[in-house]
Amino acid sequence: MHITHAARGNYHQEYSASTQQSGNFDSGLLLLDGISKVATRYKTTIKLFIIKDTSDNKFLELAAECKSDFLITGNTNDFTMSSFGHTKIVSPKEYWEQYCF
Secondary structure, three states, X not given: XXXXXXXXXXXXXXXXXXXHHHOOOOHHHHHHHHHHHHOOOOOOOOOOOOOOOHHHXXXXXXXXXXXXXXXXXXXXXXXXXXEEOXXXXXXXXXXXXXXXX
16 A cells, blocks of 8 residues: 655755754654655656646645555645545545544
8 A cells, every 4th residue: 555645855854954953853853764764765757737736736746656545635725636546635534534444
């Protein structure tokens, strides 16, 4: 099963640099380090113009590229469709209630 959570750029390095500068090494950094060890990175090869807020199209691009089963988002203003291709678009609550039990 693929679940898409996307961010452009290298969030891990940006986060690491800011926490090291402040001297505050917290559990968020540990979580990101753990995820980076087991995650597969994808680079999108398509450019979509589906969502009105164009900065959110990157999430659909990534879902299509990695053939994601789910795209979990709280952004119901922009992600008004229930699916994109075979990717189901759900809220965190919907995912938890319908797919985790």
